[in-house]
Amino acid sequence: MRSPRYLPAVGLAWSPLCLGVTVLFKNLVNSTWSDSMLLVIPPMIVKLFICLSIWYLCKAIKLERLYLAKFAFTHIISLSVINAIWLFLILVYSKVLDVVFKSDVWVKLFMNSFPIFLGVGVSLYFTWALGYYLVLADETLRAREQEVLEQRLFASQAELNALKTTIHPHFLFNSLNMIGPLMGKSPERARVFVAQLSEFLHYSLKYGKKQQATVRDEVEHISNYLAIEAERLGERLKLNLSVDQTLLSCTVMPLILLPLVENAVKHGIQQSLEGGVLSISIKPGADDGGDGGDGGDAGNPAHLAVEIENSYEKPARSMIGEGLGLDTLKKRMSVYYGSSARATIAKDDTTFKVMLRLPLRPAVNIAK
16 A cells, blocks of 8 residues: 555445455355354455555566566465465464364364465455556556656757757858948948847847747847848848737747748748748737637737748748748747647748747746
């Protein structure tokens, strides 16, 4: 018994079994009710504690498929020893009763009922052992599930930390290469460009160690990224940014917007000779029970509705599978939000749209 608080309940459940063995004893041995109860009940109480102790035996004798013969042999030996001890105790108890009552009937009753006690002892041993092994199997399964979950969380956290601190080398290389030409054309634009690049890198490094960010921080981060890309793409990159100002202080998973914006630019706008339009919308969304759509603004907002849409040419590769990728983002969202967030895709021949539904979490103090 692993916890003493269960002992009264087990004792109560044990009572019908004691009564059943007593009835069996009375009918087969033809003894009185009082004699049957006196010879059966105390040994059955002792048997209860013996059965409870089998738990530790089952934990020590583990079931292994490759050693099934050894497993069976060990339990047969254990059964033989435990039952021999129990039967011996009943014999001693019978002799004590003979001494107390100054008779010789109790030992005779025990000998006549020996097959009954032997059968009860064997059947109870295997019944409790089977029950314990089922419990142990369930505990092992739960422990393995917990271990797998912990490993997944650890791997996801490691992956997240790596992703947070990873800057695409081509983006950084292209950005640094643009500083020299900008200095020659417009020192003021170069100064702003360097400031934006510095802020972008600083945010990526700073939030590599944080567990949450505000919508304001995320919007400023992608704004710096888009401003840097705009210097390279020029008029090919057209931006429509719409953010509900009441949501700026709400908290979200760090670096949740950049993967989508980066892929929209890289695999949508950049792949087209004429460029395209990138539309970003962040607004309150009301639960509509669907998997897509805008979610609407009616009623009380239940979540953050983030929509990122970009134009693209059909031959261009989709955003999935490059950079952080939508699959990786979904995994991060699953770890961070559980089942309370979702990401969906809608596309046609000319547009690609990603919609995020995130839990609406109020502002908290985030150390700078």
